[in-house]
Structure formats: C-alpha cells, structure tokens
Amino acid sequence: MASQHRSTTTREATAASAASETALETARRQLDRVAAQLDIDDAVIERLSHPRAVHEVTVPLERDDGSVEVFTGYRAQHDSVRGPYKGGLRYHPDVTRDECVGLSMWMTWKCAVMDLPFGGAKGGIVVDPKSLSDGETERLTRRFAQEIRDVIGPNTDIPAPDMGTDPQAMAWLMDAYSMQEGETIPGVVTGKPPVIGGSYGREEAPGRSVAIVTRESCDYYDYPLAETTVAVQGFGSVGANAARLLEEWGATIVAVSDVNGGVYDPDGIDVSAIPSHDEEPEAVTRFATDLDEGDDVSRISNSDLLELDVDVLVPAAVGNVITADNADAIAADIVVEGANGPTTFAADTILEERGVHVIPDILANAGGVTVSYFEWLQDINRRQWSLERVNEELDAEMKTAWNALKNHVERRDVTWRDAAYAVALDRIGDSHEMRGLWP
Numbered sequence: 001m002a003s004q005h006r007s008t009t010t011r012e013a014t015a016a017s018a019a020s021e022t023a024l025e026t027a028r029r030q031l032d033r034v035a036a037q038l039d040i041d042d043a044v045i046e047r048l049s050h051p052r053a054v055h056e057v058t059v060p061l062e063r064d065d066g067s068v069e070v071f072t073g074y075r076a077q078h079d080s081v082r083g084p085y086k087g088g089l090r091y092h093p094d095v096t097r098d099e100c101v102g103l104s105m106w107m108t109w110k111c112a113v114m115d116l117p118f119g120g121a122k123g124g125i126v127v128d129p130k131s132l133s134d135g136e137t138e139r140l141t142r143r144f145a146q147e148i149r150d151v152i153g154p155n156t157d158i159p160a161p162d163m164g165t166d167p168q169a170m171a172w173l174m175d176a177y178s179m180q181e182g183e184t185i186p187g188v189v190t191g192k193p194p195v196i197g198g199s200y201g202r203e204e205a206p207g208r209s210v211a212i213v214t215r216e217s218c219d220y221y222d223y224p225l226a227e228t229t230v231a232v233q234g235f236g237s238v239g240a241n242a243a244r245l246l247e248e249w250g251a252t253i254v255a256v257s258d259v260n261g262g263v264y265d266p267d268g269i270d271v272s273a274i275p276s277h278d279e280e281p282e283a284v285t286r287f288a289t290d291l292d293e294g295d296d297v298s299r300i301s302n303s304d305l306l307e308l309d310v311d312v313l314v315p316a317a318v319g320n321v322i323t324a325d326n327a328d329a330i331a332a333d334i335v336v337e338g339a340n341g342p343t344t345f346a347a348d349t350i351l352e353e354r355g356v357h358v359i360p361d362i363l364a365n366a367g368g369v370t371v372s373y374f375e376w377l378q379d380i381n382r383r384q385w386s387l388e389r390v391n392e393e394l395d396a397e398m399k400t401a402w403n404a405l406k407n408h409v410e411r412r413d414v415t416w417r418d419a420a421y422a423v424a425l426d427r428i429g430d431s432h433e434m435r436g437l438w439p
C-alpha cells in the first residue's frame with residue numbers, strides 16, 4: 001500500500017474545543033486520527049470519509065384521527081466493499097441525515113472488526129415512536145419499506161432494529177417487502193421474531209456482547225467481576241440485557257436509567273425486577289417512584305449517573321453523552337460503549353490522557369450485527385439455530401475480535417478504539433485495493 005501518512009487535519013484540530021459533535025463529525029475525526037497512524041492509501045481514506053449514497057424519502061402517515069402527517073426518512077449506505085450494506089433503522093425525533101451517515105460509517109468498521117461479510121448502512125425516520133399508536137407504527141413502517149424498497153434487499157442492503165424499532169417493526173418491513181416481491185424473503189431484514197425467520201438471541205445480542213466485552217476487559221485490567229461495580233445508562237435492548245447478564249455473572253449494578261433519569265444504590269440494584277424499555281418504556285423511573293421509604297435507592301439524573309465513582313460505566317442510550325464538558329468528571333476506570341457514539345472525539349482525547357480505558361462501540365455492541373449475520377445465514381439455509389448455538393458462537397466471535405484488538409493494544413501501545421479502527425481499516429483497505437479502489 002502507498003505510504004502516505006496524513007497529518008492532523010483541521011477537522012481534527014477544531015474538534016478539541018467543540019463540546020458537542022455530530023455523529024458524522026466524530027466518525028470523521030476518528031477516521032482521520034487513525035489514518036495518520038496507519039499505512040493506508042489516502043485515496044481509500046478520502047473515499048471512506050463519504051457515504052456511497054444517502055436516500056432521503058418522505059413517508060406519509062394517516063393518523064388514527066384521519067389526519068395525514070408526512071415524516072422524513074433516510075437510508076445512508078456507506079461502503080459495501082466487503083458485502084451487502086448492513087445496519088439498523090432508528091425511529092427518533094433527533095434523526096438527521098448526518099447522524100445516519102456517521103452511524104453508517106461506524107457500521108462499516110463494526111462489521112469489519114467482527115470480520116463479517118457486510119458493509120455499513122444506517123437509516124431511520126424523524127419521529128417520536130412514543131407518539132404513535134401500534135397501528136400508526138405499522139402503517140408508517142410499511143410505507144417506509146415501500147419508499148426504500150428499491151435500495152434494500154437480501155443481497156444489497158439489510159436493515160435491522162436500532163433505537164425505537166423492534167422485532168415487530170422488522171416483521172412489518174419484511175412483510176411489506178415480500179408482498180411487493182410476490183414471495184417471502186426473510187433475509188431482507190434481520191432482528192425479526194424467530195417465528196418468521198428471526199434468530200433466537202438477536203434481541204439480547206448487543207447487550208450480551210457488551211457484557212462479554214465488559215467481562216473480558218475486567219479480566220484484562222484485573223477487576224474480578226464479583227468485586228466490580230457497574231453503572232448503565234439506558235435500559236433498552238442494549239442496556240437492560242447487558243445489566244442483567246453482568247448481574248448474573250456476579251457484578252454489582254449500582255445504577256441504571258431511562259430517558260427521565262436513573263436510580264442509584266451503592267449496594268446494588270436488582271435489575272431483573274425492572275422491566276426493560278421494550279417490556280415497559282420509562283420503567284426505571286417508575287420503579288424509583290414505587291420504592292418504599294427506607295429503601296436505599298436514590299434517584300439521580302442521567303448526567304449524575306455518568307459521573308458516578310464506579311469501576312465500569314456503560315453508556316447504552318443515545319450518542320454524544322460524554323463530551324469535553326464532562327470528560328474530566330468521569331470517575332469510572334473503564335467505559336464500555338453500549339450505545340453508538342456516546343463519546344465525542346474531544347472527550348475521547350481527555351479520557352485517554354486521564355488513563356480511562358474506553359472499549360469502543362464498534363466492538364462492544366457488535367453482538368447485534370453478529371447475530372444478525374447468523375440470522376441471515378439461517379434465512380439463506382432455511383434452518384434455525386438453537387439459542388445455545390447462537391450464544392456459543394457469539395461468545396467465540398467476540399473473544400476472537402477482542403484478542404485481535406488486544407494484540408494491537410499490546411504491540412503498538414494504542415487505545416482500544418485505535419486498535420479497532422486499525423483492524424477494520426486493514427481489512428477494508430485491503431478489500432478496496434484488491435477490487436480496484438472504487439467498488
């Protein structure tokens with residue numbers, strides 16, 4: 001490969017002062033930083049700084065009262081050199097074009113870190129899913145499927161759940177797509193319910209991988225799980241499943257939260273007693289309201305949770321929560337990124353200087369897309385795996401990826417994020433060079 005190291009760019013330099021960054025800004029700054037350390041052709045890095053395509057659609061919805069509202073939807077497709085585009089669909093009021101692009105870049109790296117034969121994509125609709133009835137969500141999802149039908153498919157771009165979407169939404173998407181095709185095509189989405197070709201264990205998988213990576217990092221840095229305290233922000237597909245598994249494996253979960261705030265008990269919270277977001281949204285704060293006087297649990301804000309003096313912090317809700325404004329106050333020794341992009345580039349630099357170990361999203365929550373890959377294989381073969389097999393294979397894939405990163409961390413004395421990018425970019429760069437740079 002051409003040996004043209006990039007110098008620090010203005011993008012990177014200006015980042016240091018910005019407390020808040022868009023997902024796209026963070027993703028590009030991370031890419032520039034690692035490109036400067038690696039022997040990768042500048043042309044490849046320049047190509048990877050931009051998505052291949054971003055599809056913007058309008059999605060009309062007839063509300064239950066008969067009125068019509070039009071929502072904006074996106075599908076950003078970043079890179080497909082290693083296989084079909086892959087990534088979730090997010091229903092959230094803050095979804096933007098740039099957010100989808102940044103998240104699609106992270107999907108490209110994530111799939112490469114896990115050595116999956118996929119590229120990266122991400123999409124979503126600018127909507128508050130809590131403002132929709134079940135019927136409205138179904139009509140919106142079916143219409144969105146219709147609007148993006150030409151750019152998705154089992155061999156081209158395969159959506160999956162993300163924040164605000166769930167297996168039911170994937171079932172509607174698959175059904176809408178299949179009806180148009182005139183045959184059942186389960187492989188067009190992953191994260192479906194198992195009864196229609198979904199994989200056992202997919203819903204829990206991103207939380208499971210966060211737990212596995214937390215276990216490996218605690219082992220690496222010599223924190224026995226039975227003596228380890230953990231705070232988890234967000235109690236959804238990722239946060240609740242990670243918290244429950246870590247509790248099962250002996251860790252003490254001292255704090256969890258939902259969108260309204262969190263609960264904290266230094267002696268540990270019984271997280272299995274709190275419904276997760278998909279079981280009952282906003283249940284964490286409702287749990288706090290139901291507590292008897294005398295219980296040792298106190299209510300805290302989401303920002304207080306991030307600053308708790310714990311061994312491990314797991315931000316597992318929205319992005320951009322650890323910024324230059326609070327990075328100095330993060331008291332955890334290890335941060336395991338359950339969410340996508342919870343740490344801005346500027347905050348990452350501060351945490352690195354302070355010796356806080358950050359295990360990046362593109363490894364930590366990669367269990368979701370890894371089991372999505374298992375699901376895709378099961379759909380192709382029309383053969384369902386047992387939950388035990390899924391979990392065993394996920395554990396093995398996560399350990400393989402962890403060891404590849406560990407190798408870089410030890411050999412080159414770099415951060416875990418730099419190591420993850422190095423592994424990913426090496427695989428992606430080689431694929432681009434082999435195929436002729438611009439596939």
Ligand SMILES: NC(=O)C1=CN([C@@H]2O[C@H](COP(=O)(O)OP(=O)(O)OC[C@H]3O[C@@H](n4cnc5c(N)ncnc54)[C@H](OP(=O)(O)O)[C@@H]3O)[C@@H](O)[C@H]2O)C=CC1
Binds near residue numbers: 239260278
């Ligand atoms: N689902 C997946 O397959 C994967 C998801 N991810 C990433 O993980 C993160 C969480 O996704 P997921 O678990 O699926 O989402 P869910 O929708 O299942 O749950 C989100 C959780 O975060 C809480 N929350 C929402 N907004 C905030 C906020 N501003 N501050 C604190 N908590 C908040 C919600 O609270 P409430 O219940 O009150 O609404 C809920 O508990 C996202 O960054 C997503 O991209 C990564 C890999 C895979």
Ligand SMILES: O=C(O)CCC(=O)C(=O)O
Binds near residue numbers: 162340
């Ligand atoms: O399962 C997938 O395809 C993607 C999940 C996702 O969106 C993510 O990992 O951020």
